[in-house]
Amino acid sequence: MTCFTPLADLLAREKPLLLPVAHDALSARMIERAGFAAAAIGGFGIIGCRTGLPDLGLASFGEISTAVRDIAAATGLPLIVDGDDGYGDVKNVVRTLRTYEEMGISALVLEDQVSPKKCGHAAVTREVVPVTVAEKKIAAAVAARRRPDLAIIARTDARLVEGLDAAIDRGHRYIAQGADALFVEAPTSVEELERIGRSFTVPLIVNAAEGGRTPVLTPEQYRELGFSIILYPATLLLRMVGLFERTLAALRRGEFADEGPLPAFQTLTSIMDMDAWMEIDRRHA
Template sequence: MSAQSAPLFGNVSRSRTPAQQLRDLLQRNPDEMLLMPCCYDGLSAKLVERAGFELTFMSGFSVAGSKGLPDTGLLSYEEMRQRVTEITSVISIPLIADADGGYGNAINVKRTIHGYAAAGAAGLLLEDQVLPKRCGHTRGKAVVSREEAISRMQAAVDARDAGSDIVIIGRTDAAACVSFEEALERARIFLELGADMTFVEAPRSERELAMYCESVGGMKLVNCLEGGDTPILPPQRLEELGFKLAAYPLSLLSSSIKAMEVTLAALRSGDPAGVEPHLVPFEDVRSIVGFDEYDKQQQRYKV
């Protein structure tokens, strides 16, 4: 994929809403699966777009990690909404954002839908975990009753249909907490209620991935977390199974941690020259963060 530059402040003159942009992508080719690297701040999102990907996802795990915190429900609705605004203001591609369990009861869910849509999110992921939630590939998580999960999803659909257009992905963690059959049933119910897509978290085998695709209609998302519970299959195989989106939630956060640790070790060694092989050239850093576009715009308003 070739690098491409993005406007300094994203595409603020969209002719279509972010949700419409995302739906166009999803409907472009029914059999096509889209790869979706996950970002966690403005810089990582710009890099995803620069690499040529057509959409990105704001990973809750990675946002928490960027603050030096575990993904255990410590971040508030407002912290997450602000991060959505930070990201959508500097990219032109659609952003799907992690909305955890909606940050409270059904009324909180409606507020989250309205807030995320107003912040520029094209879509969001709403889950059925008990609050405070945990990363789906860790132990100790629990899900709400089926009735409460239905209440959350109904509130989300009502808010979307009331004018806050956004693509809703219904996530269930019931496979690990109740049974895989319960997870499949909840996914089917989410679709019946009006969710645009479903996501069954942490299938443990290719067979379970296939069962999900065979028994649940509509569009489906698969989570490709390196080192997690779900096997990492080649994109072509995931597409054959029937998935629409393949999310890579920790690839950028994990690789950035490794790169920083390697660089810090080189600095600690007392040999500054040893740092150079791990760095992007300064002119590229300046371009990526927006100096070139800033200088070009500044010329227009030069006094």
């Protein structure tokens, strides 16, 4: 089960904090086995893997929270969870916060897009709500949490809608409402990253989205620009899909693709805790 750990404690252990994004329970367990200090859960991967649909607001809170619950139950890592826009008004924001708080997550990301929200790096049009609406959602989440060290991370998508100045202004206003960290989505250059880094003193998140709008840099380069948390939203998914494509193309020809050494079947069952479950069977069956 996920281990609640305050965001400040995670950043004290590792800065920048590297967060691969899990799309299901198996990927979360593999992130844990690889030695990462924490993991993130994003709507893009969950929706794509569970439904085959794009991240365009097509999945409900019930669908996504069920997936998050599965992941949280499968890993001992602290989790930072994408809460989209809170799935409605301030009442829905509070329900979202409390649902995830009961699961033991360490941080919740809330964004300011108009519903239905859209992937921050996709080539689609998007809108943001009036800043006062987003401020009220952040304030509602801050007031509703029963665990005061559960971090509220404010995300703004205003960069691609209103420009960088507006995005920075929104960031300051969200922090004034009690947000513990900030995520300015989709800056398009190193210069913009540098300006964001200079503008804030709270922990800052950057999306290292391969093929996205934001420059993909090394962790040290992001740290020097002022970013404390690095999300890798599609790194696992892209490689999984690429491997599947090559493997299936070869299999269609009646061959096995040469992808280098494969894990032993026992490694797969170990990730699934096969031995622990079989011990229960041996003791009690």
